[in-house]
Amino acid sequence: MSTCDTCPSKGNCNTKNKCEEAKLLPKYGKIKNVIGVISGKGGVGKSTVTGILATKLAKKGYKVGVLDADITGPSMPRFFGINNKRAAMYPAGDGNEVKFEPVTTKLGIKVNSLNLLTEQEDEPVIWRGPVITGVLNQMYRDTMWEELDYLLIDMPPGTGDVALTVMQTMPVTGMVIVSTPQNMVSMIVKKVVTMAEKLNINLLGVVENMAYVVCGKCGEKTRIFSKKSGEEHAKYLNIPLLAEMPVDLDLVENMESGNAEEYIGDNKNYDELVENMLEQYGK
Numbered sequence: 001m002s003t004c005d006t007c008p009s010k011g012n013c014n015t016k017n018k019c020e021e022a023k024l025l026p027k028y029g030k031i032k033n034v035i036g037v038i039s040g041k042g043g044v045g046k047s048t049v050t051g052i053l054a055t056k057l058a059k060k061g062y063k064v065g066v067l068d069a070d071i072t073g074p075s076m077p078r079f080f081g082i083n084n085k086r087a088a089m090y091p092a093g094d095g096n097e098v099k100f101e102p103v104t105t106k107l108g109i110k111v112n113s114l115n116l117l118t119e120q121e122d123e124p125v126i127w128r129g130p131v132i133t134g135v136l137n138q139m140y141r142d143t144m145w146e147e148l149d150y151l152l153i154d155m156p157p158g159t160g161d162v163a164l165t166v167m168q169t170m171p172v173t174g175m176v177i178v179s180t181p182q183n184m185v186s187m188i189v190k191k192v193v194t195m196a197e198k199l200n201i202n203l204l205g206v207v208e209n210m211a212y213v214v215c216g217k218c219g220e221k222t223r224i225f226s227k228k229s230g231e232e233h234a235k236y237l238n239i240p241l242l243a244e245m246p247v248d249l250d251l252v253e254n255m256e257s258g259n260a261e262e263y264i265g266d267n268k269n270y271d272e273l274v275e276n277m278l279e280q281y282g283k
C-alpha cells in the first residue's frame with residue numbers, strides 16, 4: 001500500500017507520489033531526527049513532556065532543538081525560563097525573506113517559538129489556519145538550527161491544520177503521544193493515534209502524564225484519575241507505554257522559577273521516559 005492510499009490529501013496534492021521527497025527541509029542546518037510530541041487533548045502535558053525529553057537528550061550530549069508548533073498557545077519559552085528573551089530576525093536573500101536565530105537555553109537547547117518573535121509574550125495571534133501553518137513552516141525551515149541530532153516539535157492540541165501540516169510536510173521520524181489516564185482523554189487521544197497511523201507516522205509510544213501522586217511522608221503512590229493502569233490505557237491505544245509520570249509540583253515550581261533544566265537533568269525519575277523512547281526508536 002502506498003503512502004498516498006491513506007493520505008487525507010489524496011487526489012488533492014501535486015507531489016506526484018513523491019511526498020517523502022517533497023518534505024520540507026531546514027535551510028540553515030541539518031536535522032537528523034524530527035520527533036513530534038502530540039495529544040488530541042489540550043492541557044495534558046505535551047509541552048512538559050517536550051521539555052523533559054529535550055532536557056534529558058541534551059544532558060546525554062545530543063544537540064537538541066525545540067520548535068513550538070503551538071502557535072496560538074505557545075508555552076516552551078516559559079518552560080525553559082527564556083520568555084524574557086527574543087529570537088533575532090535577519091533579512092535573508094531578496095524580498096521579504098527572513099531567517100531566525102533561535103534562543104539557546106542554559107543546556108544549549110535551541111528554541112524557536114512565536115512567543116520569542118512577538119514583542120510581548122501575552123500578545124495574541126489572531127490568524128486563520130492557512131496563515132498559522134504558513135508561519136509554522138517558515139519557523140521550521142528558516143530557523144538557524146545548524147546541526148541537530150533531535151528536533152522536538154511541541155504540537156498544539158487536536159487533529160487540525162497544524163497537526164496535519166507537521167505530519168505531512170515535515171520529515172517526522174517519530175511521534176510521542178501524551179495522555180492522562182482517563183477514558184474520555186484516551187478516546188480523544190486515540191483519534192490522533194489513528195490519524196498518525198493513516199499518515200504512516202512512526203508512533204514511539206504514549207506517556208501517561210499526571211497518573212499518580214506520591215505521598216510526601218510515606219512515598220506511597222496514589223492514582224488520581226483512574227484505577228486502570230497505564231498499560232491498560234496504552235493497550236487501548238495499541239502503542240507501547242513509554243512512562244507513567246506523577247503530578248510533580250517540584251517540577252512546576254522549578255519551571256516557574258526558570259530552573260526546569262537543572263531539576264529535570266538531575267532527576268532520575270525522568271530517565272525511564274527518554275530511555276524507553278530511544279529504545280522504541282531503535283537508538
Ligand SMILES: Nc1ncnc2c1ncn2[C@@H]1O[C@H](COP(=O)(O)OP(=O)(O)OP(=O)(O)O)[C@@H](O)[C@H]1O
Nearest residue numbers: 042043044045046047048157210246247248249252
Ligand atoms: N506531571 C505534571 N505535574 C504537575 N503539573 C504538570 C505536569 N504536567 C503538566 N503539568 C502542568 O499542567 C499544565 C498543562 O501542561 P502543559 O502546558 O505541558 O500541557 P499541554 O498539553 O502542552 O497544554 P496545551 O494543550 O495548552 O498546549 C501546566 O501548567 C503544567 O505545568
